[in-house]
Amino acid sequence: MSIETGAPAQIEVVGLRKVFPLSGGGEFAALDDISLKINKGEIYGIIGMSGAGKSTLIRCMNRLETPTDGKILIDGQDVLTMNQKQLNMMRRKMSMIFQQFNLQMQKTVGRNVRYPLEIAGVPKHKANQRVKELLKIVGLEAKEDAYPAQLSGGQKQRVAIARALASNPEVLLCDEATSALDPMTTQSILALLQDINKRLGITVVIITHEMAVIRQVCTRVAILDGGKIAEEGTVDEVFVHTRSAAGKRLFGIIADQENSSDEKLTIPALRIVFDDENAQKPIIATLIRELGVDVNILAADVKRIGEKSYGQMLIAMPEDLESRKKTMDYLKEQGLTVKEVYPQ
Amino acid sequence: MNAAEIFQLIWVAFLETLYMTIPASLIAYVLGLPLGVLLVITRKDGIKPVPTFNTVLGAVVNLLRSIPFVILLAMLFPVTRIVMGTAIGTKSVIFPLVISAFPYVARMVESSLIDVDRGIIEAAQSMGSTTWQIVYKVLLPEAMPSLINGAAICVTTILAYTAMASTAGGGGLGSLAIIKGLNLRKYDIMYVASIVLVILVQLITVSGTKLTRRLDHRIR
Ligand SMILES: Nc1ncnc2c1ncn2[C@@H]1O[C@H](COP(=O)(O)OP(=O)(O)OP(=O)(O)O)[C@@H](O)[C@H]1O
Numbered sequence: 001m002s003i004e005t006g007a008p009a010q011i012e013v014v015g016l017r018k019v020f021p022l023s024g025g026g027e028f029a030a031l032d033d034i035s036l037k038i039n040k041g042e043i044y045g046i047i048g049m050s051g052a053g054k055s056t057l058i059r060c061m062n063r064l065e066t067p068t069d070g071k072i073l074i075d076g077q078d079v080l081t082m083n084q085k086q087l088n089m090m091r092r093k094m095s096m097i098f099q100q101f102n103l104q105m106q107k108t109v110g111r112n113v114r115y116p117l118e119i120a121g122v123p124k125h126k127a128n129q130r131v132k133e134l135l136k137i138v139g140l141e142a143k144e145d146a147y148p149a150q151l152s153g154g155q156k157q158r159v160a161i162a163r164a165l166a167s168n169p170e171v172l173l174c175d176e177a178t179s180a181l182d183p184m185t186t187q188s189i190l191a192l193l194q195d196i197n198k199r200l201g202i203t204v205v206i207i208t209h210e211m212a213v214i215r216q217v218c219t220r221v222a223i224l225d226g227g228k229i230a231e232e233g234t235v236d237e238v239f240v241h242t243r244s245a246a247g248k249r250l251f252g253i254i255a256d257q258e259n260s261s262d263e264k265l266t267i268p269a270l271r272i273v274f275d276d277e278n279a280q281k282p283i284i285a286t287l288i289r290e291l292g293v294d295v296n297i298l299a300a301d302v303k304r305i306g307e308k309s310y311g312q313m314l315i316a317m318p319e320d321l322e323s324r325k326k327t328m329d330y331l332k333e334q335g336l337t338v339k340e341v342y343p344q
Numbered sequence: 345m346n347a348a349e350i351f352q353l354i355w356v357a358f359l360e361t362l363y364m365t366i367p368a369s370l371i372a373y374v375l376g377l378p379l380g381v382l383l384v385i386t387r388k389d390g391i392k393p394v395p396t397f398n399t400v401l402g403a404v405v406n407l408l409r410s411i412p413f414v415i416l417l418a419m420l421f422p423v424t425r426i427v428m429g430t431a432i433g434t435k436s437v438i439f440p441l442v443i444s445a446f447p448y449v450a451r452m453v454e455s456s457l458i459d460v461d462r463g464i465i466e467a468a469q470s471m472g473s474t475t476w477q478i479v480y481k482v483l484l485p486e487a488m489p490s491l492i493n494g495a496a497i498c499v500t501t502i503l504a505y506t507a508m509a510s511t512a513g514g515g516g517l518g519s520l521a522i523i524k525g526l527n528l529r530k531y532d533i534m535y536v537a538s539i540v541l542v543i544l545v546q547l548i549t550v551s552g553t554k555l556t557r558r559l560d561h562r563i564r
């Protein structure tokens with residue numbers, strides 16, 4: 001998808017703050033000075049630990065939650081100054097899907113998907129036709145007359161997606177849309193979201209606590225930590241050059257070791273980050289064969305998910321300075337990101 | 345008194361009971377259903393919060409509900425005369441029945457609607473629904489099985505109230521059992537009238553439960 005630069009961003013959040021009153025008096029800032037820009041047609045990820053404020057942030061975007069302070073511009077229009085009627089019109093252009101699907105249990109799949117059309121006053125025969133189209137997009141034509149209770153989790157989420165698409169939205173907000181699903185089903189739902197983004201040009205905002213989800217489908221990502229944005233950028237950037245502690249925590253073991261005490265200044269290890277191209281090269285083998293250095297792999301984590309693959313490896317450095325330098329130089333030549341770290 | 349005569353008495357009383365119960369239930373729902381909806385949507389965490397209004401409404405409903413039916417029946421005498429044209433007789437009892445039952449219905453409806461999953465309501469909000477659309481396209485359909493179950497309970501309660509109609513010179517199975525049966529010591533009539541009442545209550549309860557189960561698509 002093309003990313004326009006001149007036009008207003010699809011969603012722009014400026015200095016957003018959300019404070020909840022605490023039951024025992026006082027208040028709690030769930031979001032603190034959040035600013036971010038989501039471009040038209042991109043898949044934007046927001047990742048963070050539980051309680052980081054992800055849901056609060058996405059719910060401010062369609063004003064299910066009223067911000068305490070700040071601005072939210074949807075296609076240049078301020079959401080906070082809208083009256084109820086304008087807000088309802090805006091919400092029809094900005095659909096949302098949920099972790100718990102939130103389908104109406106007493107209505108058939110078809111009637112669930114028809115709901116947004118009913119409230120928009122679409123004539124019945126037209127609406128019914130559109131319901132069939134939508135169910136086809138999500139691959140559930142056969143389930144029109146089934147009730148949600150008769151469907152699997154993945155199927156329910158597909159129905160929710162069909163329902164979300166009914167109003168021809170420009171944006172699809174996904175709050176932990178795959179968190180209640182098994183890995184296989186997660187894959188298929190993510191693929192569907194990606195397909196919708198590509199085919200219909202819908203901007204997708206994905207909230208998750210799983211890095212894999214971000215890596216698989218997102219173009220850009222913001223890491224949310226304690227109500228603040230810890231880090232933001234393209235997925236490649238953020239993953240390969242992780243700067244924030246929150247980011248490192250989310251990426252798992254190797255980052256953890258790196259963080260641990262720097263008192264043990266013995267021999268540094270090397271943290272090597274692979275990206276798409278060089279994840280497949282036999283770098284370690286070459287290192288051993290051509291430079292004659294002994295390489296001891298301490299930890300490795302290479303993931304090939306979807307279209308991209310990323311990897312991290314932690315190797316112990318040789319003792320003598322010369323082969324250490326040789327190794328560094330060689331790895332850098334290969335276009336790898338290398339960093340000296342101090343494991344326990 | 346032979347069996348045919350007893351049957352005749354019971355049959356007339358049965359019709360009188362229905363004549364009080366059915367209109368009273370319908371009107372109680374006409375008033376109680378919207379009231380129950382209001383009680384739910386104007387709550388602090390409802391879809392149209394008006395907390396002060398909600399508190400006042402809740403207090404009024406509770407007040408009305410706490411007056412025992414027999415006392416309400418007596419208290420309402422003058423008002424009943426104005427509204428129904430007379431304060432005595434089977435028909436006149438419909439009015440106090442309604443007044444006594446609609447707050448009960450409102451609470452029953454409220455408790456059904458409150459059970460609707462918040463997430464479903466939020467989804468409807470996120471799709472740009474108006475308050476009215478959420479009420480009649482989400483809240484009521486989602487709560488339907490529970491509303492039916494509640495209705496069965498309300499109707500049986502109203503049915504039980506009709507037994508006190510004799511206090512205001514009304515008819516029905518209850519009056520028959522008390523006046524003819526108890527006061528005139530025609531115990532056979534008393535027992536038959538009571539048994540018919542019990543069967544009626546059972547019938548309503550069982551069909552309410554059956555219907556509830558049939559309508560609920562959450563299971564399976
Ligand atoms: N209505 C509320 N009242 C008070 N505090 C709230 C409310 N909603 C959220 N919070 C608090 O705000 C913080 C952020 O919550 P939020 O639901 O946005 O987190 P999250 O990142 O979505 O977490 P999770 O991954 O568990 O869904 C939490 O500490 C939560 O307790």
Ligand SMILES: [Mg+2]
Pocket residue numbers: 054055056176
């Ligand atoms: Mg959340």
